[in-house]
Amino acid sequence: MPEWPVYTGANEPHDGIARLPAPPPWRAFDGGPPLPPPADGDDDAAVSPDRVHRAHTYRAGPESVQLVNAALYLRRPLLVTGPPGTGKSSLAYAVARELKLGPVLRWNITSRSTLADGLYQYDPLSRLYAAREAGTMRVEDHLRLGPLGTALLPYERPRALLVDEIDKSDLDLPNDLLNVLEEGQYEIPELARAGGESEVRMDGGSDLKAPIRRGRVRCRAFPFVVLTSNGEREFPPAFLRRCVTLRLHRPDETQLAEIVRAHLGEPDADARALISRFLSRSRTGELATDQLLNAIYLTGAAGLDAPTRDALAHRLMPRLDGSPDSDAH
Template sequence: MPEWPVYTGASAPHDGVDRLPAPPPWRAFDGGPVLPTPADADDAAAVSPDRVHRAHTYRATRESVQLVNAALYLRRPLLVTGPPGTGKSSLAYAVARELGLGPVLRWNITSRATLADGLYQYDPLSRLYAAREAAPVSVADHLRLGPLGTALLPYARPRALLVDEIDKSDLDLPNDLLNVLEEGQYEIPELVRAGGEALVRTDGTDRQVPVAGGRVRCRAFPFVVLTSNGEREFPPAFLRRCVTLRLHRPDETQLAEIVRAHLGEPDAHARQLITRFLSRAHSGELATDQLLNAIYLTGAAGLDAPTREELAQRLIPHLDDADPLSDGR
């Protein structure tokens, strides 16, 4: 039977994603041959302390649980917007861990990022050098799939793809993504010209997968999280193809729960810092990790009360303050 919610936000891993109902007819994909989901250990970056910690400690809101499930059911990208430090990127790691989606594929967007960067990278110079040395030359030996290109391989389960800070891209990238995310497929012209089947390396590992005729089509549409700090508006055509989640600053109860997940039960000093953090958040930009840093350091350093208070003040400057060394009052 179908399961709702598939993603519960309770953190405990399970196989609920296998009980998703069939996709809407216009979002059904049939790529092959079917590939198994990689293990986290296959990607060294996936088992970094930062990513593992994010996946375990993320605390989902009721709204985020509902909209993650909407994206999974509809096979649509999830556009997550909100201020810095509200857990936009951590959400992808938490969902991938709970649903067993394998290592999160991460594409960090800059102003120079292009669609081709996300799909694959091809090095013609290394191929030319190999040809000069009379070595056997294969186009696939000099090509590696990018995070988006890997996510669209025909995996049995969805892969998780984090497209981080898409609002930093140039104006064309969101529109360029439309066709690929709508069709769930793409071509690699270098392999199309070569013809036949090639073994191509995937993002994050040296594992090779078969690509026939230079064409890749997904089977299970990936769980795509696109994050934005709200620095720009997106085209209507792009927005209507996404499920949109707006994250807000956590309130006192949520902050206490976040501190508890990261550092254990907050003591009196930690609760004072939470109160101060909330009061200062009304007058400038702050991020939750600033609060976590302040609580950890002022507790671990064993400082006397005046020094501890002064240090805490310095660790929570407003992010939009022109003078971060001011007293922040």
């Protein structure tokens, strides 16, 4: 039977993804041969302490849970917009952990990022040197799939892909992504010209390889794609209509207490005082939640007296948008 919600936000891993109903006919993919889902340990970077901690401690609100499930059901990317420090990227790790999607593939966007960077990297010079020294001309030895290219392999279960800070890209990248995310496939011309089947290294911290036939990659289970944006630019309508859009807001006092509880345990009186100060300062300037967590942890762990603790906490929570500190100590 279909299951709603597949992602619950309860942060307990389960196999609900296996009960996801068939996709809409216009989002059905049939790539092959099917690949088994990777194990968590297959990507050393994806199991770093930071990423593991994010996956365990993230707390999703009701709207986030609903729209994550909408993206999963519709096989559409999830565009997550909000101020810094609201948990946009952490959401991808939490969903991947709960639904057992394996290591999160991460593509950090800069102004120089291109679609090709996300799909695969090819080094023709290393191939030329290898041909001169060893007489080999195997194209696949000099190719490596990028995070987007790896996510679109024909996995039996969706992979999780985080495209972080897409609003930093140049104007062309969102439009360039349209066709690949719509079609769920791409071509590697260097392999297409060679023909046959190749074994190509995948993105991640391991040397696992994937079989690719005649240079074409087509997904089987559309990946769970999270695109994050700080809201610094507008995206083309054609791009927006192909995404499920989630807007995250700054957490209120109750939500902040829950975040502190998840990361550092039950907040004491001093921690609650810092939460109140954080909320007061955020009304007149931009702050990120990790600034609050740093202040609570450090001022508590150091065992400081009240005046020193308050002064240090103030220094750890500067407004990120340059707003003046009228409440400076």
